[in-house]
Amino acid sequence: VGHDVWRDPAEVKARIGVLPEGLRLFERLSGRELLGYTGRLRGLPGDEVDRRATQLLDVLDLTGAQHKLVVDYSTGMRKKTGLAAALLHNPEVLFLDEPFEGVDPVSAQTIRGVLERYTASGATVVFSSHVMELVESLCDWVAVMAAGRIRATGTLAEVRGGAASLQEAFLELVGAGGRDAGSGLDWLGGGSR
Template structure:
């Protein structure tokens, strides 16, 4: 995947400011940055959900905006703020999404059954999606994104709000997927998670790419990715220096209610 001179502004604010990215195929890639860095905006443009002001994106050899149908046939997306057909059951949702992708009905049913089983949703497959927990919704969304066996999978904060059991299940499926030669690109601001999963990272801050490359290269001599990240984004440890000196100690210093 290659991103060239990508820009997106909202009013006077540049959310993404001319980024360049070259992401290798067949890797587990982390797009990391603080909240507001531009990660979601970038993924939205890369996956064809948001039109950039300027720049080009090529995924699996195709231009996202010149040939959107070819790109969308080759990618799976689990976006932030996932929207699902909530009045369908989990099994019905996968059946609908597979047929929408043009897969034969029998193949859709076979793949759906396997995904539901592997993602520990088989027991809830006839339950309406509106009644699913956050973790279950993430898993059924992941199943829908994987159903057509995409070459590249884009995930925006896939572990946000997910319980440890569901997170471990999702992680196992993603690791199996990348071992087959496919590519996962996921955004996160949790450095420990990225460091444990990814072998390639891009660090983003204030709409720009600060570093990209293999994890060991970006981490460099730092003790952890977290330490390297804080240096790259210029977030040194801030000391209050007397500010908030009223905080703590039981809150008895105001005289209120005395």
């Protein structure tokens, strides 16, 4: 984004959106109230916050639940509300941690559609996931991390290398290739006790 995170954190925060795993939302607010609060906290004019919130609630299929308290939202609704809050100020870069974990297929498809529309506009999404099939279907550029170190980085093809899938390449890169998860479980299955 062109700004030093440590020297100018306020400027950086104005340009990024974040949806962390396990996001804590103000549960005693409704979805609409939460977005209104978030937008005003970011310094957006009230009428602009309301306009953007209405559009985000509509696109993320939350209009019907906008006046319900967040405490009553499902996991998928919470993720979509968190995504709406992260996008409300139209950041240049969006950071997502496991954005599809615990999300139903319909909500996942909705989130995916919003992210594809967002990146098509030239914005950047950085997200973490343990689901390699998801990474393969969504990402242009990949970094594999293990024990706090980057083991590989590049395009999907570069990171995959000669492996049949990103999952296979990941297992090799983190040193788990060839591990037999079923060994020593000869008693498992088959109906015997």
